[in-house]
Amino acid sequence: MSVLVYAEHDNASLKGVTLNTVAAAQAIGGDITVLVAGAGCGAVAEEAAKIAGVAKVLVADDAAYEHQLAENVADLVAEVGKGYSHILAPATTSGKNFLPRVAALLDVQMVSEISAVVNATTFQRPIYAGNAIATVESSQETNVLTVRGTSFDPVAAEGGSAEVENLSVSKDAGVSSFVGEELAKSDRPELTAAKVVISGGRGMQNGDNFEMLYKVADKLGAAVGASRAAVDAGFVPNDMQVGQTGKIVAPQLYVAVGISGAIQHLAGMKDSKVIVAINKDEEAPIFQVADYGLVADLFEAVPELEKLV
Amino acid sequence: MKVLVAVKRVVDYNVKVRVAADHSGVDLTNVKMAMNPFCEIAVEEAVRLKEKGVATEIVAVAVGPKEAQEQIRTALALGADRGILVEAADVQPLGVAKLLKAIVDEEKPELVILGKQAIDGDNNQTGQMLAALTGMGQGTFASEVNVADGSVKVTREIDGGLQTVDLKLPAVVTTDLRLNEPRYASLPNIMKAKKKPLDMKSPGDFGVDVTPLVKTVKVEPPAERQAGIKVADVAELVDKLKNEAKVI
Numbered sequence: 436m437s438v439l440v441y442a443e444h445d446n447a448s449l450k451g452v453t454l455n456t457v458a459a460a461q462a463i464g465g466d467i468t469v470l471v472a473g474a475g476c477g478a479v480a481e482e483a484a485k486i487a488g489v490a491k492v493l494v495a496d497d498a499a500y501e502h503q504l505a506e507n508v509a510d511l512v513a514e515v516g517k518g519y520s521h522i523l524a525p526a527t528t529s530g531k532n533f534l535p536r537v538a539a540l541l542d543v544q545m546v547s548e549i550s551a552v553v554n555a556t557t558f559q560r561p562i563y564a565g566n567a568i569a570t571v572e573s574s575q576e577t578n579v580l581t582v583r584g585t586s587f588d589p590v591a592a593e594g595g596s597a598e599v600e601n602l603s604v605s606k607d608a609g610v611s612s613f614v615g616e617e618l619a620k621s622d623r624p625e626l627t628a629a630k631v632v633i634s635g636g637r638g639m640q641n642g643d644n645f646e647m648l649y650k651v652a653d654k655l656g657a658a659v660g661a662s663r664a665a666v667d668a669g670f671v672p673n674d675m676q677v678g679q680t681g682k683i684v685a686p687q688l689y690v691a692v693g694i695s696g697a698i699q700h701l702a703g704m705k706d707s708k709v710i711v712a713i714n715k716d717e718e719a720p721i722f723q724v725a726d727y728g729l730v731a732d733l734f735e736a737v738p739e740l741e742k743l744v
Numbered sequence: 745m746k747v748l749v750a751v752k753r754v755v756d757y758n759v760k761v762r763v764a765a766d767h768s769g770v771d772l773t774n775v776k777m778a779m780n781p782f783c784e785i786a787v788e789e790a791v792r793l794k795e796k797g798v799a800t801e802i803v804a805v806a807v808g809p810k811e812a813q814e815q816i817r818t819a820l821a822l823g824a825d826r827g828i829l830v831e832a833a834d835v836q837p838l839g840v841a842k843l844l845k846a847i848v849d850e851e852k853p854e855l856v857i858l859g860k861q862a863i864d865g866d867n868n869q870t871g872q873m874l875a876a877l878t879g880m881g882q883g884t885f886a887s888e889v890n891v892a893d894g895s896v897k898v899t900r901e902i903d904g905g906l907q908t909v910d911l912k913l914p915a916v917v918t919t920d921l922r923l924n925e926p927r928y929a930s931l932p933n934i935m936k937a938k939k940k941p942l943d944m945k946s947p948g949d950f951g952v953d954v955t956p957l958v959k960t961v962k963v964e965p966p967a968e969r970q971a972g973i974k975v976a977d978v979a980e981l982v983d984k985l986k987n988e989a990k991v992i
C-alpha cells in the first residue's frame with residue numbers, strides 16, 4: 436500500500452490540518468508521500484519533509500498551482516496519484532473543491548469526509564447532517580478520500596526527514612483563472628484548530644454585538660464562530676459559519692451564545708468535548724447537548740463572563 | 745444561453761432521520777421529501793439569469809426514483825422550461841455525474857448549476873465530477889455569479905473568506921447558501937408547470953453504468969450526547985469550567 440497525502444498550505448507555511456490527514460494515512464498503513472503543489476512553496480516542502488512518518492515529499496512549484504485552482508491541481512494529482520492505493524486530502528474547501536475532480540478523472544467513486552479508518556478499504560463517514568454514521572467499503576484501484584480533520588489527532592510536525600523530489604510537471608488546464616480574494620484577517624486562532632470556540636447566533640441581534648464575544652475570546656485565546664442565521668443576516672462573514680454546510684469544529688470547549696441548536700448547527704459542533712449554551716429560552720434544543728446550560732439574557736451574561744474568566 | 749440545473753429529491757431538511765433497525769440505511773418510510781435546499785438555490789439562480797435576459801432556456805434534470813418528478817415539477821413551477829428525469833435508484837455521485845455528462849453532450853448548455861452538496865449523502869462531489877468529465881471549469885460554493893463575454897465570474901465561499909475565479913464558458917457552478925434567497929412557486933405557476941414537458945429516461949438510454957462502486961456496510965446512529973446540568977448564574981458556570989471540566 437502507498438498513500439499520497441495532498442498538503443494544504445498558503446505557499447508560505449503548511450496548514451495544521453495536513454497533520455491530521457497524515458494521521459488518517461497512518462491509520463490506513465503503507466508508505467506515505469506528501470504532495471506539495473503551489474508557487475514559491477519551497478518552505479512548505481521543507482516543513483512537510485519534517486512531518487513524523489512521511490517517507491517522501493513531492494513538490495510541484497509552478498504559477499499554475501499558486502491559487503489552488505481545481506482544474507490545474509486535479510490534473511496534477513490525477514497524474515501523480517495513479518500509482519498509489521490511496522489519495523487523501525483534508526476536507527477543507529480546497530480539498531472538497533479539487534479532489535472529486537481527481538476521482539472523476541481516475542474513474543473512481545470518492546469517499547467524502549471520513550471520520551474513522553476501520554481498515555485500509557473500510558471507512559466511516561457521517562451522513563444526514565451527522566444523524567447517521569455510514570461504514571462504507573471502497574476497494575477500488577485507487578481509493579480517493581477527504582479526511583475530517585477534527586476526527587484524527589495530528590501527527591507530530593517534527594521528527595521526520597523525508598526525501599524531497601521536485602516534479603517538473605506544469606499544466607494549466609486553460610479553463611479558469613484567479614481574479615482575486617478577500618481573506619479574513621484575524622489574530623485569533625483558526626476556528627477548526629482552536630481549543631476554545633465561542634459562537635454567536637441570531638440572538639446577537641447585530642454585528643457590533645459580536646464585540647462582546649471577541650472580548651471574551653481574547654481573554655480565553657478562543658476563536659469566534661457563528662450560526663448560519665448570524666451569517667445570513669450579515670452580522671459576520673461566511674468563513675465563521677459552523678455547521679453541516681459550514682465548518683466542523685471539535686474544541687475542548689464550545690460556547691453557544693444566542694443559538695437555538697438546529698440539527699444543521701449541531702452537525703458542526705457536537706463532537707466538542709464540553710459544550711456550554713447561553714440562551715434565554717429554556718426550551719431551546721441546544722440545551723439537550725449542552726454540558727452546562729445557562730438560561731439567561733446574553734446581554735447580561737456575556738459581559739459578566741468576560742469579567743470572570 | 746441554455747442553462748442546465750440539477751435538482752435532487754432528498755429528505756426535507758426539517759426531518760430528523762432515524763437509522764433503520766437493521767442498520768442497512770436510514771428509515772425513509774413516510775418521511776417528507778423535498779428538493780435539496782442547495783438545488784433550490786441553483787434553480788433560483790438560473791431563473792434570475794433568465795429574467796436578466798442572460799439565459800434563454802432552463803432545463804431541470806434529476807436522477808432518482810419516479811417520485812422525483814415532483815421536484816422537477818417544482819423546478820418547472822419556479823421557472824424552468826422543461827425537465828428530464830433519469831429514473832434510477834441510489835446512484836452515487838460518479839454515476840450521477842456520468843449521466844449529467846451524457847445530457848450535457850446532448851443539450852450543450854453554456855452553464856450547469858448544481859447544489860454544492862445534497863443534505864442526505866453530504867458528499868459534495870457531483871458538480872466537481874461533472875466538470876472533470878466534461879473538461880469544464882468549476883466555480884464551486886458560489887456566493888455570486890456574473891456571466892459576461894463568454895465567461896463567468898464566480899465568487900466562492902472558502903475557508904479563509906472569499907475567492908473570485910473567472911471561468912470560460914461552458915462551465916459548472918455549484919451553489920452555496922448566500923448566493924440568493926429562493927422564491928416560492930405561485931399557484932398559477934404550479935398549474936402551468938403541469939403542462940411543461942418532462943422527459944423520462946433510464947441510464948441505459950445513455951449507455952451509462954451506474955453500479956455503485958462504494959458499498960455501504962452498515963449505518964449506525966451517532967454516539968448520543970447526554971444533556972448536562974443547568975447552572976444558576978455566570979459565576980457557577982465559570983467555576984464549573986475551571987474546576988470541574990478544567991477547560992479554561
Ligand SMILES: Cc1cc2nc3c(=O)[nH]c(=O)nc-3n(C[C@H](O)[C@H](O)[C@H](O)COP(=O)(O)OP(=O)(O)OC[C@H]3O[C@@H](n4cnc5c(N)ncnc54)[C@H](O)[C@@H]3O)c2cc1C
Nearest residue numbers: 636637638662663664678679680681693694695700715733
Ligand atoms: C441546507 C441548510 C443548511 C444549513 N446549514 C447550517 C449550518 O451549516 N450552520 C448553521 O448554524 N445553520 C445551518 N442551517 C440553518 C439552521 O437550520 C438554523 O436556521 C440556524 O442554525 C439557526 O441559527 P440560530 O440558532 O442563530 O437562530 P435561531 O434559531 O433564530 O435562534 C436564536 C436563539 O437565540 C436566542 N436568543 C435570542 N435573544 C437572546 C438573548 N437576548 N439572550 C439569550 N438568548 C437569546 C433564542 O432563544 C433562540 O434560541 C442550515 C439550513 C439549511 C436549510
Ligand SMILES: Cc1cc2nc3c(=O)[nH]c(=O)nc-3n(C[C@H](O)[C@H](O)[C@H](O)COP(=O)(O)OP(=O)(O)OC[C@H]3O[C@@H](n4cnc5c(N)ncnc54)[C@H](O)[C@@H]3O)c2cc1C
Nearest residue numbers: 750751752806807836858859861862865866867868869870
Ligand atoms: C447508507 C446510505 C443510504 C442511502 N439511501 C438512499 C436512498 O434510499 N435513496 C436515495 O435517493 N439516496 C440514498 N442515498 C444517497 C445516495 O447514495 C447519494 O445521494 C448519492 O451518493 C449522491 O450523493 P450526494 O447527493 O450527497 O451528492 P452531492 O455531490 O452532495 O450532490 C451535489 C449536487 O449534485 C446534484 N445531484 C446529486 N445527485 C443528484 C441526482 N440524483 N439528481 C439530480 N441532481 C443531483 C444536485 O444539484 C446536488 O445539490 C444513500 C446514501 C447512503 C450513504
